[in-house]
Amino acid sequence: MSRVVTAGIDGSQEGLDAADWAAGEAALRSCLLRLVYVWRDMAGGGGYASDPDIERRAAEALLHAAAEHLRVAHPHLRIETQQKSGRPADELSAEGARSELLVLGSRGFGGIRGFVAGSVSLAVLARMRSPLVLVRNRPDREAAPTPDRGDVVLGLDLPRASTDALAFAFAAADRYRCGVKVVHSWSLPPVYGMGATDVVPTLMRETSDERQKEMTEALAPWTETYPHVPVTRDCRQGHPTQDLVEASFGAGLVVVGLRHRDARLGSHIGPVVHAVLHHTAAPVAVVPHS
Incomplete structure (x- = not known):
């Protein structure tokens, strides 16, 4: 297991809030923060086939923007980005197994959404053998979720x-x-x-x-x-x-x-x-x- 805090992001605000929280946690642990985006390659799946190049460019832009945002708040934090193609539950579980901590976004009331919607979120929880943190979305955009508020x-x-x-x-x-x-x-x-x-x-x-x-x-x-x-x-x-x-x-x-x-x-x-x-x-x- 590497000294890494991994945050899964999917373009939703919940995912970005999770990345914010994960960055604060990684800074306190003095370890690497890894931002991971998982996208599905639907080519050959019978139905809408997305262009892998378009998916990769969109993922790269999203990861770059998220990393730059976090570097402003945590200038000394080591951040790396990674995009993967595959089944979200499989890829996220695998990343969690290689990390000290996996952090994902959660909507709360009504379930977890984004790339961990419904059965996928349960699949990640069921497979995990290392800690997983779920971070709720913040109605108040002015107050970043930090891991040092309250007991x-x-x-x-x-x-x-x-x-x-x-x-x-x-x-x-x-x-x-x-x-x-x-x-x-x-x-x-x-x-x-x-x-x-x-x-x-x-x-x-x-x-x-x-x-x-x-x-x-x-x-x-x-x-x-x-x-x-x-x-x-x-x-x-x-x-x-x-x-x-x-x-x-x-x-x-x-x-x-x-x-x-x-x-x-x-x-x-x-x-x-x-x-x-x-x-x-x-x-x-x-x-x-x-």
């Missing part, structure tokens, strides 16, 4: 806490010089009937204590490694998707883990990741883990 919010799955997601969140907070807000919501199993009301309060206390202990144990190595990073813990009875989305308001970055699934099971990303991608204004880092 890092981490959605923690207990008791199977992802060390990869923890490592990503704390390293990000260290770079951004901000805190980490760790969020975990739990609920009681739906197995208690009307006659069990006297048992529920005791079980709630026991479950709360157990989850608090699990969170403390999961965070211990990272609070020791990053003693200067402030940590806020939010461990409560509630609904994971709703609570994490609410906790993400004002965040600089939201980090969620994505458990690897057998390819035969499809590209299901889970309700928590799905909700955060569609209802959170902050950039979302999806960190795959086993």
Whole structure:
């Protein structure tokens, strides 16, 4: 894996916003920024056949303009551009595998569009084995999305806490010089009937204590490694998707883990990741883990 932050752009404003965010991240990491444009060569596909030369020139112009814009804001940042022809999900996944981080644009509400529309975005997420950040489009064009606004919010799955997601969140907070807000919501199993009301309060206390202990144990190595990073813990009875989305308001970055699934099971990303991608204004880092 190279020390590269890769941003996929497709000519949409979402893609350019993602490139802006990726440039700030690459500058903080002191690594190369690679801008990638993927176009489809439809020749021989039965239907409209685009002229490859026209596609290449258009891609080159777009990449050049984006790179020049970013060099103004980050004069010391190393930037390279690359255009590729092929299936977007395949090419983007391959670029992500060769990079420290892949950054793509996201529309939010209603899904991701551009060259990662619909099933393509899910295919990229399902194939990724390295972190992927999705950046929402900005209604306010005056305020560039930077990776150092607000705290890092981490959605923690207990008791199977992802060390990869923890490592990503704390390293990000260290770079951004901000805190980490760790969020975990739990609920009681739906197995208690009307006659069990006297048992529920005791079980709630026991479950709360157990989850608090699990969170403390999961965070211990990272609070020791990053003693200067402030940590806020939010461990409560509630609904994971709703609570994490609410906790993400004002965040600089939201980090969620994505458990690897057998390819035969499809590209299901889970309700928590799905909700955060569609209802959170902050950039979302999806960190795959086993």
